[in-house]
Every structure is written in C-alpha cells, then in structure tokens.
Amino acid sequence: MPEGHVLHRLAHSVMDEFGGRPVTSSSPQGRFSSEAAEITGHVLSDAEAYGKHLFITFHSVPRHVHVHLGMAGRMEFGAGDPPPPRDTIRWRMVGDHGYTDLRGPAACELLDEPGMTKILAKLGPDPLRDDADPDIGWAKVHRAAKPIAALLMDQAVTAGVGNIFRAEVLYRHHIDPHMPGKLLTREEWDAIWDDLVELMHKALSVGRIDTVYPEHMPEAMGRPPRVDPHGGEVYVYRRADQQCYVCGSDVLTEVLEGRNLFWCPTCQPKTQRRLAP
DNA sequence: TGTCCATGATCAA
DNA sequence: TGATCCTGGACAT
Numbered sequence: 001m002p003e004g005h006v007l008h009r010l011a012h013s014v015m016d017e018f019g020g021r022p023v024t025s026s027s028p029q030g031r032f033s034s035e036a037a038e039i040t041g042h043v044l045s046d047a048e049a050y051g052k053h054l055f056i057t058f059h060s061v062p063r064h065v066h067v068h069l070g071m072a073g074r075m076e077f078g079a080g081d082p083p084p085p086r087d088t089i090r091w092r093m094v095g096d097h098g099y100t101d102l103r104g105p106a107a108c109e110l111l112d113e114p115g116m117t118k119i120l121a122k123l124g125p126d127p128l129r130d131d132a133d134p135d136i137g138w139a140k141v142h143r144a145a146k147p148i149a150a151l152l153m154d155q156a157v158t159a160g161v162g163n164i165f166r167a168e169v170l171y172r173h174h175i176d177p178h179m180p181g182k183l184l185t186r187e188e189w190d191a192i193w194d195d196l197v198e199l200m201h202k203a204l205s206v207g208r209i210d211t212v213y214p215e216h217m218p219e220a221m222g223r224p225p226r227v228d229p230h231g232g233e234v235y236v237y238r239r240a241d242q243q244c245y246v247c248g249s250d251v252l253t254e255v256l257e258g259r260n261l262f263w264c265p266t267c268q269p270k271t272q273r274r275l276a277p
Numbered sequence: 278t279g280t281c282c283a284t285g286a287t288c289a290a
Numbered sequence: 291t292g293a294t295c296c297t298g299g300a301c302a303t
Contacts, residue, residue, distance in 0.1 A: 001285080002284060052285075052286095068285080068286080071283060071296075072295085072297040073297080088298090090296090103297060106285065106287090163284055165284085258291080
C-alpha cells in the first residue's frame with residue numbers, strides 16, 4: 001500500500017539487485033506469463049519511477065514493464081534462491097543472487113513507447129523527481145474549486161502524493177483540507193511543494209513516512225511513543241478521535257471523494273478568505 | 278471461518 | 291457517487 005516514495009525505493013532496489021544483468025522471469029499466478037517469458041534471458045537496463053508508476057526496461061525488449069501497486073500491491077525482495085512460488089505471485093524475477101516477487105498489483109503489463117508516454121502525460125510534477133515543475137501543479141490548483149485535500153490526491157497535480165502525505169502536509173501548514181484550491185496563495189503552494197519535496201525525500205531514504213517535528217514527538221512531550229499502523233510518526237493520519245499532539249483537540253475524520261481524510265480543526269481552522277470580486 | 282478495511286485508481290451510470 | 295479489482299492483515303464470530 002504505497003505512496004510515491006515506495007515506488008522510487010523499488011526502482012532503486014530493482015537496479016541494485018538486477019541492473020546490468022540478465023534475469024529469469026515468470027508469472028506463477030499466470031496473468032503475466034507470456035510477457036514474463038518474453039523478458040527471460042534479457043539484461044535489465046533501467047528501472048525508474050514516476051509518481052506511483054514503476055517502469056522497468058530490458059535490453060532488446062522493445063516494451064517496458066509497467067507496474068502500479070494500487071491499494072494492495074507489494075513487491076518484495078529476497079536473497080539467494082527463491083522459495084517455491086505462491087499462486088498469488090503475479091511476477092517473479094530472478095537474478096544472480098536474489099529474486100523479487102510482485103503480488104496484487106493494479107497493473108503489471110508490457111507497454112510500448114506510446115503506451116508509456118500516455119501514462120506519463122497524465123502525471124503532474126513528482127516531488128521526488130529532479131525534473132518536476134511545481135508550476136504545473138500550481139496552475140491546476142489555482143483555478144480549481146475542489147478542496148485542496150482532493151487536489152493533492154490528484155496525480156495530475158502532485159504525482160506520488162497519497163493519503164498520508166496529503167493529510168500531513170496540510171497539517172504542517174495549518175491549512176483546512178476543505179479550502180478550495182483557488183483560495184490558496186502562491187506562497188502557500190510553494191511552501192506545500194517544498195515540504196512535500198523534503199518529506200518525500202526523507203521517506204524515500206528512511207523507508208517510512210515521518211512528518212512530526214522533533215519538538216512534537218510524543219517522547220518530547222512526555223507522552224508514550226505511539227505504534228503507528230503504517231510504521232511512521234504522523235500528526236493526523238489515522239488518528240481520528242485521538243488528541244492532536246500540539247493543541248489537544250480531537251483529530252477529525254470524514255470521507256472525502258471516497259477516501260478517509262484526517263485533520264485537526266484547531267490547528268487547521270476554516271479560512272475566512274473570499275475570492276476577489 | 279468470515280467480514281471489513283487499506284498508503285489506489287478506473288469504469289459505468 | 292458507487293461498484294469493482296487486487297491481496298493480506300485485523301478483527302469478529
């Protein structure tokens with residue numbers, strides 16, 4: 001269950017484990033069998049993430065493997081010989097000294113160049129990529145009536161951002177998640193973007209999402225450390241009905257566009273702003 | 278053993 | 291907006 005940093009980590013892991021070497025490829029589950037066979041014996045040349053999409057390229061294979069983990073997908077690595085495959089493994093790739101298993105992806109397919117271009121064309125700037133242009137995200141936010149919380153989940157606005165990062169970055173900037181995008185100032189957008197770059201790079205290097213400033217960590221405030229469902233330390237994500245670390249208010253939750261949203265009503269007060277006439 | 282839910286996204290209506 | 295897909299973990303029975 002991944003946000004963008006997970007895919008970028010996977011890209012690095014795939015390159016470290018298999019880059020520059022031939023692989024054996026199979027689909028124990030069966031739904032990627034003919035494509036997997038097409039890859040076997042070829043040298044893995046590249047693995048790269050764009051938002052929540054992962055593309056893997058092989059020498060002399062004209063198409064790219066496109067992986068999207070969706071909600072349930074996982075990609076795990078192991079050293080040495082792979083164990084007997086379970087029947088849920090969509091794609092198994094085996095190299096000289098290790099293997100990887102892909103289970104439950106929303107997408108695992110071979111895409112030609114136009115197919116890949118079509119996917120990339122739908123993606124907005126990815127805070128984890130050096131080639132990202134935040135102006136593209138701002139242009140969409142600036143004219144949108146939708147709540148900023150919904151906009152941040154839109155992969156055409158900020159690619160790779162998911163439910164955790166959107167909730168946490170809005171908390172860190174004291175912004176009401178329901179504020180229409182068009183009421184945001186350019187300064188607020190820039191601050192959100194810069195923070196996403198920082199938070200997501202940290203998550204990329206550490207392997208979990210931590211968003212709490214040191215002075216607000218439970219230990220620093222004399223509270224017991226919290227065991228987090230997703231493995232990181234956060235202000236509001238999945239903390240409904242618990243006290244805000246900073247102000248003590250109960251964290252609120254509601255379903256927004258089909259996804260659970262979390263925020264602190266005191267630290268993220270409703271705006272009094274109106275659109276200029 | 279069964280049901281619900283999840284760091285996601287698409288499709289039909 | 292709701293149903294659906296994918297897998298597995300948490301929880302109830």
